[in-house]
Amino acid sequence: MFVMKRFAYVAQTALGLLFRHPLLGICLIPILEDGQIILVKRRDNGCWSLPGGMMDWGETIQQAIERELEEETGLVMEQMGRLVGVYSSPDRDPRFHSVCLTFEIKVQGNLQVKDMNEISEVKSFDLDHAANMSLSHDHRQQLADYLQGTLVIR
DSSP, X not given: OXXXXXXXXXXXXXXXXXXXXXXEEEEEEEEOTTSOEEEEEETTTOOEEOSEEEOOTTOOHHHHHHHHHHHHHSOEEEEEEEEEEXXXXXXXXXXXXXXXXXXXXXXXXOOOOOOTTTEEEEEEEOHHHHHTSOBSTTHHHHHHXXXXXXXXXX
């Protein structure tokens, strides 16, 4: 009986840790050599957004950046830019509470959606035009913070 109670306690604690804590993700502000920004069109809500996603177990932030960039845009990172901000508002993502680290990156390659389950289109935009678009989640705020040029923690 003690073993069963102990197992139930450990299981309840583990589930609480997994499901009562925010998930960690990354958002990317990919900039081409000509200054254009890359946005992706999401399948779940049909909105344009910054590329990015959740980190996988056992993955570093650098690996998550490179994987998400390649999966969603077909591009490769040429150079890491700056950390734009840390976004943790509980309502920033309508699906769940997540903390997002947003990075500027310089990219190159040919645009190609590789994760057709999540992304329907990838396209480059003039940075000023993108900053005035209606974007998914809190991505318009992230882009405004990028253009402001200072590190933000929200």
